[in-house]
Amino acid sequence: MSGAARPLRISVFGAGSIGCYLGGRLAATGAEVTLIGRERVGAEIRDHGLRLTDLHGSDIRVAASDIAFDTGPESAATADLVVVSVKSAGTPEVGATLASAIGPGTVVVSAQNGLGNADTLRAALPGHVVLAAMVPFNVVHRGDGHFHQGSEGDLEIEQHPAVPAFAPVFADAGLPLHPHDDFRSVQWAKLLLNLNNPVNALSGLPLREELSRRPFRRALALAQREALALLAARGIAVAKLTPLPPQWIPRLLTVPDGVFRVAGSRMLAIDPHARSSMWDDLEACRRTEVDWISGEIVRLAEASGTAAPVNARLVALIREAEAGGNRQWSGDALLADLRSQRGPRKPAGKRQRN
Numbered sequence: 082m083s084g085a086a087r088p089l090r091i092s093v094f095g096a097g098s099i100g101c102y103l104g105g106r107l108a109a110t111g112a113e114v115t116l117i118g119r120e121r122v123g124a125e126i127r128d129h130g131l132r133l134t135d136l137h138g139s140d141i142r143v144a145a146s147d148i149a150f151d152t153g154p155e156s157a158a159t160a161d162l163v164v165v166s167v168k169s170a171g172t173p174e175v176g177a178t179l180a181s182a183i184g185p186g187t188v189v190v191s192a193q194n195g196l197g198n199a200d201t202l203r204a205a206l207p208g209h210v211v212l213a214a215m216v217p218f219n220v221v222h223r224g225d226g227h228f229h230q231g232s233e234g235d236l237e238i239e240q241h242p243a244v245p246a247f248a249p250v251f252a253d254a255g256l257p258l259h260p261h262d263d264f265r266s267v268q269w270a271k272l273l274l275n276l277n278n279p280v281n282a283l284s285g286l287p288l289r290e291e292l293s294r295r296p297f298r299r300a301l302a303l304a305q306r307e308a309l310a311l312l313a314a315r316g317i318a319v320a321k322l323t324p325l326p327p328q329w330i331p332r333l334l335t336v337p338d339g340v341f342r343v344a345g346s347r348m349l350a351i352d353p354h355a356r357s358s359m360w361d362d363l364e365a366c367r368r369t370e371v372d373w374i375s376g377e378i379v380r381l382a383e384a385s386g387t388a389a390p391v392n393a394r395l396v397a398l399i400r401e402a403e404a405g406g407n408r409q410w411s412g413d414a415l416l417a418d419l420r421s422q423r424g425p426r427k428p429a430g431k432r433q434r435n
Contacts, residue, residue: 088113089250092160094175095167096122096150098220098358099192102228103164105131106254108148109141115149115156123150129226136231136352139255154182162188162247164214165202168362169195169373176205183209188243190214192236194275194358195373196268199239213264214238215271217322219288219355231288231355233347237271237322239264266320269312273319273327275374276304279395282359282369283402285409289351295338296412302331303419307391308378315385323347363402371399390422 089112093104096118108114108131116126127150131143149156157163163183167175172193179189179202189211191199199213217234236251238244240260248258261267277292280301284291291297309328312319319327324347333345342349362369375392382389398418402408410418 089247090159090161091115091164091247091250092117092154092157092162093164093166094154094157094179095165095171097166097168098222098228098361099216100164100166101126101131101222102133102220102230103166103192103216103256105133105143105148105228106141106256107250109133109143110250110253112250112254115151115160117151117154117156120152123152125224126150126226132225132227134227134229136229136233136350136355154178157182157187158184160184160187162190164190164192165198166192166216168367169193169198169370170368172198172201173205176202180205185209188212188247190238192216194271194370196265196272196377197373210241210243212239212241212243213268214258215264215267217271217274219351219357221352221355222361229352229355231352233350235259237261237264237267261320263318263320266318267322269317270320270322270327272374272377273305273308273330274322276308276378276392276395277301278357278359279369279371279375279399280304280415281357282363283395283398283408283410283415284412285360286356287351287353288355288357289349289353292345292349292351293338293342294412295335295341296416298334298341300412300416300419302334303391303416303423304375304378304395305331305334307389308381311378311381311385311387311389315381359399363399363408368403369399371396375399391419394419394422 091112091114093100094117096116104114104116127145130145133141192214199211203211215237219231221229221231236256236258238258238260240262244260251258281291359369375395378389378392
């Protein structure tokens, strides 16, 4: 990457909610940013510019003239940094596109859900530095170029000598990067939290309202406990991204609502209107990323010679919802459905309540 005094050239490949929010925040600090995405998003930005808000009251405006938009990868040819923020299903195509587009010194950062997207990009870009990153917060598209960060968290990234060259630009934008040596453990920790995405999408409720209801939290706890048991059996480390160790979170989720409002207050520090990206995909009739969230747990179970019935059922329910099925589950109905997947219940007094 160039160390010259000119602004950092950044291409954001995938101008969805996360891509527009990150790109807009970086452009607001003077970075030379190009968003790459669909023409309908480009038209919206040309008409309205970008407005970037968050749950703490920040309100940043970026004029249309201060951020470029392309529908093709041409801008990536001169970029110092390419941030990939497409849905996981699009990663192989993006990798193939970048292989013929970017210069030899361009660093690529995968700011995507799931575990394997950076590996997919590395396979397509063997001569480039490709780093995995994690965006912990939720972004809602409110229309007319307005993107709202509805929850808290800082960006996490793989530790690498290339990071200090662009980290100050992210810090100036209010998006500090936190490097980690064992980034796979960070990805597993994020995936455990993301197991709420299908629960939220099936509830039809804003995130804060869904998490305020104990039956939905119990449903999430079932999915998390199943995942944690598989990870422990395989000896896979899970990073601590929250004040509580990941193994304690399912227990917190199951406490009564009044207790959770106090003990889980940080989990409820979410904009009242924020929803999961999976809910957004269902609303827009797009295929979701459930295969890269709950599906990862199912694949881990298969690799272990066992099953993950709760997460497999969440995958199936989301697939049904994509095809027009129920997207307004009550918490009690969803919890009962997921519990039924686990087979016979243990005798009373010998089982852990969920």
